[in-house]
Amino acid sequence: MGNEQVRESAGARVTIAAERQARSLSQEEYKKTFCDIHPALDSKLAAVESSRCYFCYDAPCMEACPTTINIPEFIRRISTGNRKGAGIEILEANILGGTCARVCPVEVLCEQACVRNKAEDSPVKIGLLQRYATDYIFENKIQPFTRAAASGKTVAIVGAGPAGLSCAHQLSKLGHDVEIFEAKPKAGGLNEYGIAAYKMLENFAQREVDFLLGIGGIKIHNGKGLGTGVTLPELRKSYDAVFLATGLAGVNALQLVGEQLPGVINAVDYISTLRQTKNYSDLKIGKKVVVIGGGNTAIDIAIQSKSLGAEDVTLVYRRSASDMSATSYEQELAQTHGVTLRYWSKPVAINGDEKGVQSVVFEKTLKNVKGELEGTGEKFTLYADMVFKAVGQVLVPALLGEGAELLKISKGKIEVNAQKETSVAGVYAGGDCIAHKEDLTVVAVQDGKLAALAIHEKLTGRKLGLTGGKING
Amino acid sequence: MADLRCNVAGIKSPNPFWLASAPPTDKKYNVVRAFQAGWGGVVWKTLGEDPPVVNVSSRYGALEYNGQKMMGFNNIELISDRPLEVNLREIKETKREWPDRAVIVSLMVPCEEDAWKNILKRVEDTGADGIELNFGCPHGMSERGMGAAVGQVPEYVEMVTKWCKTYSRMPVIVKLTPNISDVRKPARAAHGGGADAVSLINTINSITRVDLDLMAPEPVVDGKGTHGGYCGPAVKPIALNMVAEIARDPITRGLPISGIGGISNWRDAAEFIALGSHSVQVCTAAMHYGFKIVSDMVDGLNHFMDEKGYAKLSDFIGKAVPNVTDWQQLNLNFKTIAHINQDHCIQCGLCYIACEDTSHQSITASRVNGQRKYEIIDQECVGCNLCYHVCPAPGAITMMNQKATLPYLNWTKHPHNPMRVK
Ligand SMILES: Cc1cc2nc3c(=O)[nH]c(=O)nc-3n(C[C@H](O)[C@H](O)[C@H](O)COP(=O)(O)OP(=O)(O)OC[C@H]3O[C@@H](n4cnc5c(N)ncnc54)[C@H](O)[C@@H]3O)c2cc1C
Ligand SMILES: Cc1cc2nc3c(=O)[nH]c(=O)nc-3n(C[C@H](O)[C@H](O)[C@H](O)COP(=O)(O)O)c2cc1C
Ligand code: SF4
Numbered sequence: 001m002g003n004e005q006v007r008e009s010a011g012a013r014v015t016i017a018a019e020r021q022a023r024s025l026s027q028e029e030y031k032k033t034f035c036d037i038h039p040a041l042d043s044k045l046a047a048v049e050s051s052r053c054y055f056c057y058d059a060p061c062m063e064a065c066p067t068t069i070n071i072p073e074f075i076r077r078i079s080t081g082n083r084k085g086a087g088i089e090i091l092e093a094n095i096l097g098g099t100c101a102r103v104c105p106v107e108v109l110c111e112q113a114c115v116r117n118k119a120e121d122s123p124v125k126i127g128l129l130q131r132y133a134t135d136y137i138f139e140n141k142i143q144p145f146t147r148a149a150a151s152g153k154t155v156a157i158v159g160a161g162p163a164g165l166s167c168a169h170q171l172s173k174l175g176h177d178v179e180i181f182e183a184k185p186k187a188g189g190l191n192e193y194g195i196a197a198y199k200m201l202e203n204f205a206q207r208e209v210d211f212l213l214g215i216g217g218i219k220i221h222n223g224k225g226l227g228t229g230v231t232l233p234e235l236r237k238s239y240d241a242v243f244l245a246t247g248l249a250g251v252n253a254l255q256l257v258g259e260q261l262p263g264v265i266n267a268v269d270y271i272s273t274l275r276q277t278k279n280y281s282d283l284k285i286g287k288k289v290v291v292i293g294g295g296n297t298a299i300d301i302a303i304q305s306k307s308l309g310a311e312d313v314t315l316v317y318r319r320s321a322s323d324m325s326a327t328s329y330e331q332e333l334a335q336t337h338g339v340t341l342r343y344w345s346k347p348v349a350i351n352g353d354e355k356g357v358q359s360v361v362f363e364k365t366l367k368n369v370k371g372e373l374e375g376t377g378e379k380f381t382l383y384a385d386m387v388f389k390a391v392g393q394v395l396v397p398a399l400l401g402e403g404a405e406l407l408k409i410s411k412g413k414i415e416v417n418a419q420k421e422t423s424v425a426g427v428y429a430g431g432d433c434i435a436h437k438e439d440l441t442v443v444a445v446q447d448g449k450l451a452a453l454a455i456h457e458k459l460t461g462r463k464l465g466l467t468g469g470k471i472n473g
Numbered sequence: 474m475a476d477l478r479c480n481v482a483g484i485k486s487p488n489p490f491w492l493a494s495a496p497p498t499d500k501k502y503n504v505v506r507a508f509q510a511g512w513g514g515v516v517w518k519t520l521g522e523d524p525p526v527v528n529v530s531s532r533y534g535a536l537e538y539n540g541q542k543m544m545g546f547n548n549i550e551l552i553s554d555r556p557l558e559v560n561l562r563e564i565k566e567t568k569r570e571w572p573d574r575a576v577i578v579s580l581m582v583p584c585e586e587d588a589w590k591n592i593l594k595r596v597e598d599t600g601a602d603g604i605e606l607n608f609g610c611p612h613g614m615s616e617r618g619m620g621a622a623v624g625q626v627p628e629y630v631e632m633v634t635k636w637c638k639t640y641s642r643m644p645v646i647v648k649l650t651p652n653i654s655d656v657r658k659p660a661r662a663a664h665g666g667g668a669d670a671v672s673l674i675n676t677i678n679s680i681t682r683v684d685l686d687l688m689a690p691e692p693v694v695d696g697k698g699t700h701g702g703y704c705g706p707a708v709k710p711i712a713l714n715m716v717a718e719i720a721r722d723p724i725t726r727g728l729p730i731s732g733i734g735g736i737s738n739w740r741d742a743a744e745f746i747a748l749g750s751h752s753v754q755v756c757t758a759a760m761h762y763g764f765k766i767v768s769d770m771v772d773g774l775n776h777f778m779d780e781k782g783y784a785k786l787s788d789f790i791g792k793a794v795p796n797v798t799d800w801q802q803l804n805l806n807f808k809t810i811a812h813i814n815q816d817h818c819i820q821c822g823l824c825y826i827a828c829e830d831t832s833h834q835s836i837t838a839s840r841v842n843g844q845r846k847y848e849i850i851d852q853e854c855v856g857c858n859l860c861y862h863v864c865p866a867p868g869a870i871t872m873m874n875q876k877a878t879l880p881y882l883n884w885t886k887h888p889h890n891p892m893r894v895k
Contacts, residue, residue, distance in 0.1 A: 073765070076769050082772060085769065085773055088772075
């Protein structure tokens with residue numbers, strides 16, 4: 001698949017004939033369809049849930065958390081009424097613990113590892129407890145962090161998403177000044193522009209950014225970035241180190257005839273617009289929606305299409321349910337929201353006219369003896385007023401501007417060593433723009449933290465280890 | 474962050490959390506791990522004379538309550554079963570390596586002056602910060618005239634305490650047994666003997682469970698069992714009361730206390746401190762979860778103190794003591810009544826049946842449009858709190874203090890009291 005050179009959206013341009021649009025819902029209805037997917041625990045529920053934790057030794061949940069939050073410890077703190085201490089314990093290992101509590105696929109991370117699964121198939125609700133603890137810090141405007149003595153060093157960070165923000169906070173804590181260059185008008189990265197709306201209510205992404213910046217020493221230049229105002233060589237010259245956390249600005253294309261038809265939209269662009277919309281009735285959504293893809297983004301756009309009022313939403317994936325990068329929990333979530341899931345089918349043509357897309361033709365697939373995906377020749381057509389493409393985001397090195405060609409790219413991602421340093425000395429990278437098994441917020445946060453550790457060592461010659469998820473010293 | 478440094482009769486530690494004399498403090502290996510985890514001090518597992526005691530196999534019983542393991546815990550272990558020499562050497566090494574932590578040595582030797590004189594000298598040589606006299610062990614040792622057999626006789630307590638003060642420069646903490654009807658008596662005796670502090674409680678005589686197949690009490694040793702010492706969360710109320718009694722007794726008031734009994738978290742510790750404890754000691758909770766529980770104890774106490782504006786421990790040590798009084802001093806004209814918040818009520822009916830069957834018939838049970846509804850009859854409610862305690866839905870029942878209509882009146886002046894002061 002080739003890359004469509006799409007810059008991060010300035011908003012999805014949606015043209016769709018009025019008669020093919022689903023009717024707008026009332027504000028009351030939107031409130032319901034976009035309500036919190038996992039409502040917060042109140043103190044009673046938190047007490048009950050925290051008492052279920054066994055306080056395991058060498059706890060498997062902790063190991064399953066990419067940021068190694070000391071989960072038994074923070075849960076014990078909740079159970080003893082030390083909610084503040086619980087929140088701080090989390091944020092020390094994961095400064096975006098608030099977002100992670102809302103968006104982590106806990107069913108494949110911490111909660112999957114809970115020993116309670118073995119006896120009763122019902123893990124401690126770690127994600128919700130994490131939210132309960134961190135909310136206390138935000139609600140009470142507690143600033144638990146202070147900065148070490150000024151080092152006199154300044155680090156440039158490109159991208160204010162989870163990776164960039166995490167790195168910035170750690171560096172600031174360690175006494176370095178940070179300047180972030182962020183192409184978009186707001187900080188937060190996909191927390192602000194990508195994650196499903198029903199996971200991040202009440203402007204949480206910005207509240208969290210405000211909390212994070214509360215430590216001081218971090219300056220964000222919005223609307224400025226690599227390729228838009230600054231270049232990598234300039235940053236290298238003017239700063240003591242550079243951390244690249246640009247995420248993935250490009251999207252894969254299907255490379256099908258009809259892909260350019262009105263109504264065929266990149267899911268991430270649409271979601272980005274959706275996340276910034278004050279009034280959901282301003283958004284156009286088709287009556288019949290077809291989503292192509294098998295990841296988080298596909299699930300999110302399918303559910304949110306339903307939430308906006310689409311009548312029929314079908315998500316089509318070319319392989320099996322278990323091959324999908326969206327977890328089985330997420331697939332079920334889509335189904336309970338009324339999304340039809342179809343597997344083993346790939347799109348072969350998109351039909352329509354100048355007024356817009358009308359249908360998508362799919363061919364059934366199977367895995368041949370060599371394990372490769374193969375079309376069976378059998379076809380079917382799905383009528384569609386709107387088609388969302390959610391077949392993966394990609395790094396587009398060319399978008400990183402002049403001088404970025406020095407960066408070694410392998411398998412489409414920026415190559416880094418164990419210290420998160422790129423092929424260019426003094427330039428580090430983390431988050432979605434480097435290779436992982438799976439791109440997740442929590443993984444990006446960990447990258448930022450590790451990069452900060454490495455940068456600190458490079459700038460000061462002092463090596464700081466980690467105890468669990470926390471940086472020593 | 475609050476200052477958690479603690480000082481009990483000159484024994485100093487960075488925080489008030491000590492491990493009680495028991496298996497967690499039986500050897501250097503454990504104690505070093507405890508210090509690494511952040512414990513402020515330890516009372517070494519009780520030392521006795523050689524030859525060391527011999528322990529049985531199968532040693533612990535426990536009370537599990539509604540799924541909570543080890544609500545109560547009991548043991549039939551004796552004092553340290555390792556040679557005295559080994560213990561003393563390890564104590565010395567530990568104290569040298571961890572100078573900022575409190576290392577206190579628990580002792581139990583026969584009730585003879587020479588026996589105490591001899592061991593005291595050897596303990597002093599280790600550089601330990603103080604000693605704790607184990608007058609509390611309720612099993613095994615008392616049969617040999619030690620432990621609780623001493624602790625239950627105030628004259629012995631005073632005598633041995635005096636010997637220790639005579640033959641040692643170290644601060645002396647007397648550990649009291651709860652297996653006695655009035656804990657103030659041995660406390661006063663310890664005070665009279667010159668004790669620098671008291672610690673309490675040791676374990677309570679108990680049988681946790683009878684195995685109905687073996688027809689023997691747990692823990693079963695080759696078909697037989699014996700009463701053991703009870704501890705863990707279940708004993709906390711008993712310990713708190715005993716601590717309070719000593720804290721407010723005119724004779725022992727001001728005597729530093731090291732509180733022990735069922736302490737599992739910072740909140741339990743804060744309660745002991747509020748009732749006059751200068752430090753707290755923990756055994757069962759550490760045995761249940763490991764040494765890492767101290768992390769929340771330190772952190773939680775810190776946040777609690779910050780929130781309340783207590784800069785150092787002494788700002789709230791004993792702060793609740795003036796509010797512990799005798800029953801006859803309580804205001805008989807004070808009234809509180811239960812209130813049911815219908816929004817939180819889950820309609821289980823437990824409050825109703827508790828009050829109806831066993832209390833004051835002050836709750837009505839009705840059906841409104843087919844829905845169960847429970848309401849308090851304000852005029853009937855005596856404010857006993859029973860409904861509040863049985864209610865499983867937090868926030869559904871609150872006790873509402875009523876505006877005073879009559880002035881303070883206690884039993885000593887009440888018209889119903891035939892012996893009232895007029
Ligand atoms: C629709 C969607 C839903 C998702 N849902 C989940 C979920 O539920 N749970 C989960 O764990 N993960 C989810 N993810 C993945 C998660 O959002 C990412 O893994 C995470 O945001 C990566 O963080 P990052 O900092 O690397 O990149 P990003 O969050 O993408 O942030 C990169 C930042 O860099 C800026 N930038 C890019 N290029 C430049 C440049 N040249 N100059 C300056 N600034 C630049 C961008 O504007 C952006 O602010 C989802 C992803 C998508 C797309
Ligand atoms: C297994 C076990 C052994 C104990 N051994 C001693 C001992 O040798 N000396 C002593 O003074 N107390 C001993 N104790 C009592 C404890 O020090 C402590 O007073 C008691 O357990 C109450 O505290 P807790 O509720 O935190 O366990 C022992 C307790 C247990 C559980
Ligand atoms: S804890 Fe278990 S394994 Fe260890 S000594 Fe006791 S019975 Fe044996």
